Amino acid sequence: SRKMGSVTVPEDEPDTEFPDVTIHTEIQWALLKLGNDMGLDVWVARNDRGKEVKGNKFSELSRVVTELPLQFDEATTKTIEMIDVLWLKGNAIVAAFEIESTTSIYSGLLRMSDLITMQPNITIPLFIVAPDDRRNKVMSEINRPTFGRLNPPLRDLCRYLSFSTLQKHVPKVSEYVRYLKPEFLDDIAETCEVDEH
Numbered sequence: 001s002r003k004m005g006s007v008t009v010p011e012d013e014p015d016t017e018f019p020d021v022t023i024h025t026e027i028q029w030a031l032l033k034l035g036n037d038m039g040l041d042v043w044v045a046r047n048d049r050g051k052e053v054k055g056n057k058f059s060e061l062s063r064v065v066t067e068l069p070l071q072f073d074e075a076t077t078k079t080i081e082m083i084d085v086l087w088l089k090g091n092a093i094v095a096a097f098e099i100e101s102t103t104s105i106y107s108g109l110l111r112m113s114d115l116i117t118m119q120p121n122i123t124i125p126l127f128i129v130a131p132d133d134r135r136n137k138v139m140s141e142i143n144r145p146t147f148g149r150l151n152p153p154l155r156d157l158c159r160y161l162s163f164s165t166l167q168k169h170v171p172k173v174s175e176y177v178r179y180l181k182p183e184f185l186d187d188i189a190e191t192c193e194v195d196e197h
Contacts, residue, residue: 029053043086159189
């Protein structure tokens with residue numbers, strides 16, 4: 001028995017104040033659909049599950065999962081559940097994406113940092129997805145001393161993926177998307193390690 005209509009619950013973050021919340025949602029959709037079309041299971045942040053883009057509901061993607069694999073303790077799982085997009089293959093997380101379109105790029109970095117602190121042996125490829133004009137900001141934030149003290153340092157695990165790169169490559173791969181492996185992101189994302197010279 002399906003209930004008619006939908007009730008929206010206000011989120012704890014006032015995302016609606018930002019005009020660029022729509023680009024955040026569009027990028028989130030692009031990453032979810034890409035993973036889905038690659039034949040991976042996809043996870044969307046718990047508080048974003050009700051979102052849609054141009055009538056495409058996140059929750060209606062065929063491979064969207066509503067539970068995470070139970071390999072982490074409760075605190076870690078709570079952190080991972082809030083990451084914008086996860087790609088999963090079986091019980092393994094093969095990529096994690098934080099989309100940073102609003103003024104502070106801290107929340108995503110802190111989530112990634114919490115994850116590394118709680119799971120020091122973690123090998124999940126982490127991606128910060130942000131507008132092109134925020135690239136330098138992302139790089140300088142990731143290379144702050146506080147993230148450098150992590151083991152491994154955040155910059156070693158995290159790669160930067162610009163909105164334009166993603167938007168350029170998604171249409172290009174559409175014809176052979178089901179043959180893609182998550183590692184193709186390594187070719188289009190940038191390292192966050194800074195040259196010392």
